[in-house]
Amino acid sequence: MIGVFYLALTNVGKGFHLNRRGHFVVLQDVSFEVAAGEFVVLVGPSGCGKTTLLDLIGGLTKPDGGTIHVGGRPIKGPGLDRGIVFQQYALFPWKTAQGNVEFGLEAKGVARHERAARARHYLDLVGLSGFEDRYPHELSGGMKQRVAIARALSFDPDVLLMDEPFAALDAQTRETLQDELLRIWQRTGKTIVFITHGIDEAVYLGQRVLVMAAAPGRITHALDVRLNHDDPAQDLRATPEFVRLRHEIWELIHNRRDASRPRVAHAA
Numbered sequence: 001m002i003g004v005f006y007l008a009l010t011n012v013g014k015g016f017h018l019n020r021r022g023h024f025v026v027l028q029d030v031s032f033e034v035a036a037g038e039f040v041v042l043v044g045p046s047g048c049g050k051t052t053l054l055d056l057i058g059g060l061t062k063p064d065g066g067t068i069h070v071g072g073r074p075i076k077g078p079g080l081d082r083g084i085v086f087q088q089y090a091l092f093p094w095k096t097a098q099g100n101v102e103f104g105l106e107a108k109g110v111a112r113h114e115r116a117a118r119a120r121h122y123l124d125l126v127g128l129s130g131f132e133d134r135y136p137h138e139l140s141g142g143m144k145q146r147v148a149i150a151r152a153l154s155f156d157p158d159v160l161l162m163d164e165p166f167a168a169l170d171a172q173t174r175e176t177l178q179d180e181l182l183r184i185w186q187r188t189g190k191t192i193v194f195i196t197h198g199i200d201e202a203v204y205l206g207q208r209v210l211v212m213a214a215a216p217g218r219i220t221h222a223l224d225v226r227l228n229h230d231d232p233a234q235d236l237r238a239t240p241e242f243v244r245l246r247h248e249i250w251e252l253i254h255n256r257r258d259a260s261r262p263r264v265a266h267a268a
Contacts, residue, residue, distance in 0.1 A: 005033035006191055007057070007159060012066035014052055026052050028216035030066070036158075039185055039192045041206030042219075043199060045253055049217025050195045054163050057193065058084050070159060080108075083152030087164045089144040091136045097123060097143075098132040101151045108155075115154075122150035125184060142173040146180070153188070162194045166201070178204055182229060199253070200237060203227075203245045211252050221252050 009032055015025040026049040034040045042050055055061045057068060059078040068075045070082065091100045098119050105115035123132055126146040136144055145165055152160060166174040178201065185192055196202050202209045203225060211221040225245060227236050236242050 006036035006038075006071055007034040007193070008067075008069045009033070009057070010067045012053075012056060012063045012068060014049070014056060014061070014063050025216040027056075027063075028218055030217070030219055032210055032219055032222070034159075034191055034193060036191055037189045039182075039194070039205060039207045040210060041194045041196060041202040041208070042210045042212055043196055043202040043249065043253070044212030044217070045214050046197060047217075048212040048214035050197075050212060051163055053217070054084075054161050054193065054195055057159075058082055058161050080155045081158045083155055083157035083160050085145075085148050085152045085160065085162045085165045087167050089136070089141075089148045091144055091147060093136050096133050096135055097128060097139065097147045097150075100136075100147055101154050104151065105154055118154050119150070122153045123147070125153065125187070126150045127180060140173070141169050142177055145169065145177060149181070149184070153184075153190075157190070159191045159193065162192065164196055165194075167196070167198075174201075181205065199246050199249050202249065203242055204236065209245075209249060211249055213253075223249065 009030055012027060012030040013025070014027040015023050018024050030053060032040075042053065044050055052061070056063050057070075057075070059075050059082065070079075092103065095103060098116070101119035101122060102115045105118060106112075110118070120129075120132060123129060123146075126149050128143060128146050128150065131139065131143065134143075136147075139147070148165070166177050169177065181192075182205065184190075194205055196205075204227075206225050209223045209225060210219050211223070212218065213220045223245065227239070227242060228234070229236065
């Protein structure tokens, strides 16, 4: 199994000790695989452990049980084979867009000429050519997130992990960056694991959507998405297949959420 898929999680569990309230299980028996170059989206309600799961894949924390392999190797911590883009841009306000992209490369000892060339390349890739010398306060929210994506790509990671990167943006900017991300994915062939609580975003971006449930967090369903993004004049979100998938995922999430709520008996 590990040899077939680039990213493989097997029976992964994670919990936290809550002092006197005991042990809280965030994730339980999470298993899924992602092929090299695949774009997979995880969607689920708040509190289902999506961000914790991404932290585990990123090596920012360790699972209590199960295994996570990237490229056939077990994850032992953070690594340059995985780039992470968070919801918050986390840019240095005193550095330009170019300086923010170069920072990590400089810390890793990349020569000045190479890191400058690499930063310009990835800023151009995300559509920020000509904005290299702008500071974060001179950029819009969408531009700041483009810088964050360029920074994550600058290490040339095999896997790009994205934790609700467009959640803080307005609707129009979010849709623009969704299209930009698909263009970047097609050009680079990166493996992408994208987390969102938005069903529309999950269907629009993913080749495959993994639906999560909460208490404890787990994968309940996997749906293949076959939408044609080749026609820019077509509103994919209005197509019957998009509407069908969106409704199916909505029912999977909300029916399970309703079933998990305690039922109140009323006296006759």
